Amino acid sequence: MTIDIISVVPDLLKSPFAHSIMKRAADKGLLTVNVINLRDYTTYARAQVDDYQFGGGAGMVMMIEPLVNAVESLQKEKQYDEIIYLTPDGGTFNQKMANTLSLKNNLLMICGHYKGIDQRFRDHFITKEISIGDYVLSGGELAAAVLTDAIGRLLPGVLNDESSALTDSFQDNLLAPPVYTRPENFRGWKIPEVLKSGNHKLIEEWRHNQAMERTVLRRPDILEQ
Ligand code: 6GU
Numbered sequence: 287m288t289i290d291i292i293s294v295v296p297d298l299l300k301s302p303f304a305h306s307i308m309k310r311a312a313d314k315g316l317l318t319v320n321v322i323n324l325r326d327y328t329t330y331a332r333a334q335v336d337d338y339q340f341g342g343g344a345g346m347v348m349m350i351e352p353l354v355n356a357v358e359s360l361q362k363e364k365q366y367d368e369i370i371y372l373t374p375d376g377g378t379f380n381q382k383m384a385n386t387l388s389l390k391n392n393l394l395m396i397c398g399h400y401k402g403i404d405q406r407f408r409d410h411f412i413t414k415e416i417s418i419g420d421y422v423l424s425g426g427e428l429a430a431a432v433l434t435d436a437i438g439r440l441l442p443g444v445l446n447d448e449s450s451a452l453t454d455s456f457q458d459n460l461l462a463p464p465v466y467t468r469p470e471n472f473r474g475w476k477i478p479e480v481l482k483s484g485n486h487k488l489i490e491e492w493r494h495n496q497a498m499e500r501t502v503l504r505r506p507d508i509l510e511q
Pocket residue numbers: 371372373374398416417418419420421422423424425426429430
């Protein structure tokens with residue numbers, strides 16, 4: 287899969303994909319992330335990409351022309367399955383959306399800044415608008431990194447067996463159960479006996495009950511869905 291990300295602060299996206307599981311995905315050739323600097327596509331002086339909004343009001347708006355230049359230039363090389371605009375007024379990202387997007391070949395993400403992007407670009411180029419939660423970030427880059435991580439780790443071959451995505455929180459509409467590792471007894475705080483029983487059926491039952499209890503207590507909303 288290829289994920290192209292258009293940004294006015296490309297340096298913000300240097301580190302998130304250079305480590306751990308995202309790095310493994312890249313090294314194995316399963317995920318290619320390209321960060322594109324929007325300023326490379328402006329024809330305005332001093333690499334300008336934003337301007338005052340018509341009608342007045344505080345805050346700048348990202349101009350349509352550099353965005354169209356960038357997207358149309360990228361589209362000469364590949365066809366995108368989705369062109370995603372990261373914005374707080376998009377639909378809230380969740381595991382189901384991550385699962386769906388992980389089945390695509392080519393994604394393009396557009397990171398907004400300032401007051402956002404010219405509405406005409408949204409109308410004519412964007413196929414999906416996604417938010418990562420009900421709070422405002424200073425730009426779409428961190429949100430693009432969140433989506434890319436959530437999608438990338440689902441690609442077949444990225445995770446090994448132990449970290450299989452199938453047992454993640456949310457994957458079965460339940461939060462994950464508690465986990466323990468050595469030592470068995472730390473300052474008198476002992477691990478649940480059942481985990482030492484060797485009885486896999488009993489352990490699975492315990493884990494399911496714990497996951498259910500956690501979900502009821504912490505996130506009853508995801509059970510109701
Ligand atoms: Cl996608 N962008 C910005 N700027 N703020 C956000 C967001 C996105 N999702 C939540 N807050």
